[in-house]
Structure formats: structure tokens, C-alpha cells
Amino acid sequence: MSEFNNRIAAQRHLLQLVNGKGWESEELFGLSRKAIERWTVANRIDPRSHIVELVEAASSKLFFLANKSQEQVSEEYKATASEIALIAKAIESEIRRCS
Amino acid sequence: MHIYAFGSICRGEIHPNSDVDLLVIGGGDVAQYDPDIYSIYTYLRIQELWGEGNPFAWHLSLESRLLFSSDDQDFLRSLGKPAPYSCCARDCEKFLSLFRHARASLTDSCASRVFDLSTIFLSIRNIATCFSLGVVKSPNFSRSSALLLEKNAVPLSVVGYQVLERARVLCTRGYGPKITDDEIDAALRELDAVYDWMSELVERAKRT
Numbered sequence: 266m267s268e269f270n271n272r273i274a275a276q277r278h279l280l281q282l283v284n285g286k287g288w289e290s291e292e293l294f295g296l297s298r299k300a301i302e303r304w305t306v307a308n309r310i311d312p313r314s315h316i317v318e319l320v321e322a323a324s325s326k327l328f329f330l331a332n333k334s335q336e337q338v339s340e341e342y343k344a345t346a347s348e349i350a351l352i353a354k355a356i357e358s359e360i361r362r363c364s
Numbered sequence: 365m366h367i368y369a370f371g372s373i374c375r376g377e378i379h380p381n382s383d384v385d386l387l388v389i390g391g392g393d394v395a396q397y398d399p400d401i402y403s404i405y406t407y408l409r410i411q412e413l414w415g416e417g418n419p420f421a422w423h424l425s426l427e428s429r430l431l432f433s434s435d436d437q438d439f440l441r442s443l444g445k446p447a448p449y450s451c452c453a454r455d456c457e458k459f460l461s462l463f464r465h466a467r468a469s470l471t472d473s474c475a476s477r478v479f480d481l482s483t484i485f486l487s488i489r490n491i492a493t494c495f496s497l498g499v500v501k502s503p504n505f506s507r508s509s510a511l512l513l514e515k516n517a518v519p520l521s522v523v524g525y526q527v528l529e530r531a532r533v534l535c536t537r538g539y540g541p542k543i544t545d546d547e548i549d550a551a552l553r554e555l556d557a558v559y560d561w562m563s564e565l566v567e568r569a570k571r572t
Contacts, residue, residue: 295535
């Protein structure tokens, strides 16, 4: 699979981990800053909570996929797979702790 | 350092919900710009994209306007035309694969449905853009490129297309009404035809 498609798959995996909790009002739709803001407001989540910090960290690693649509046919950024995997593990344990 | 507007505003496609795509090109100091506002590139990377004939280079070449230049030069114009686009079949296959994975996820899991619909929108739009550039030779970088391919347009109802587009806006800009289960089911019913359409574009790209 291309790097681009791998990163989409990583984003999907993170969203499925976060949304595994079953939020009060709305799932997290994406990892853009605005989608994260909507999710925290809709579900009345403390924006300073650890889960929000982790989601924002994931967003910053994948920001170009979360926000941009025009240049996605280019393979732009160096692989950050190991960092993403660490964040995913932390999100998984945080969701388990909160559930 | 150079700043450009590109995309819909340069095509004259102005909608109340349109955002403005901004590109900043610079040297080593370019990382200080906000990635939520700008697409950020170094001069070197832009030159590489030009040399590869990447669709994004073609997009910038055809649909960008200089907003600021620190040296009174128009950097993108100085590069001339990008190299010919030669990876159309590979890129179309990539977006078909993206579509396939998103559709499988939609049927396997309920935890990322809006994201999966958004990814399907992205795959449809990008395969159409690549096809228009690489096969039809009439590049279309619009958000609606898949609907504007005339006889090659995506076989998707207007309502189905709008559901996918709304999903994209929810994922990227975080606004708009939620997508209902009925809307998701209706969109899902149209995806077999979309898959066949994408497969056909891939085959035609391979023959070109």
C-alpha cells in the first residue's frame, strides 16, 4: 500500500479506537483541529483532558491528511509510523480507563 | 518566501462554505507557519514535484495566484510547466485501493463511518482529477471533478454525492448536520456502481 493510503488507514484506526467508547452525542469524525473541537463541544469533554491531548498529538502527526485535500496525491512527509503506533497504544489504554 | 492562493478561489468557484487554500513556499524557516492555515512546502520539494509532473504541481501551475513575494519574483511561474504527468495508472490504482478499504471498513465497523464516507469522497474526487489530467488531458481540479467528467462522470446520484461531500466537510472542517443511518445506507447502495466506474478509469489509465 502507498504511504498515503497507509496514513489514511492509520487515521481510521485511531478514530475507531477513540469512537470505541461510544460518546454521548457524536463520534469523532476526523483528526482536523475543527473536527476535534466539534467533538469536544458536542460531548462536553474537557479540552484539557488526557484523551484530547492524545487525539491532538495524533492530529499533529497526521495534520496534512486531516486538513488538506488539494495536495493529497503527493507523498509528502517522512514516515511517522512508530510515533503514531505509540499514540494509538496510549489512546487505547486511556479509552479503556475511561470506559 | 512566497505565498500563493490556489484552488477554488482561483477558479472563481465562490460558495459561502468555501475555504481559501493558501500555500507558503520557503526555505528552512518554513516550519514556523501554521499548518491549519497553509499548505507548507520548501522550494526544493516544489521543484521535485515539478520534475515529477505530480498532479499537485499541475494544479499549482494552472490554478494559483501570487499573494506575496519576498524577492519580487513569482517563483512558481519561474519554474515553467511541470514535467508531463506519467503516473496516472499508478495514482488511479492507489485511489481505487483507498475506496476499497473505506468501503470494507463501512461494512465491518460503525466506529468510523463518517470518516469512511469522507475517504470515499476523496478517492472519487482524486481519481477523477488524475484521470482528467492523465487520460482526458483536460485537467479538472474542482471539488466536483468526478461530476464534471462528462461521459466519464461518476454514476452517483446528486443526493449520494452530497452525502459524501458532507462527510468530507464534517471530517475536515467540523461543521454541518450529522449524517443519518438512512443516508449512509442509501450511499452504500450506490457504491457498487462507483466501484465499477473507478475500475474502468483504472483500466483506461493503464491503456493510455
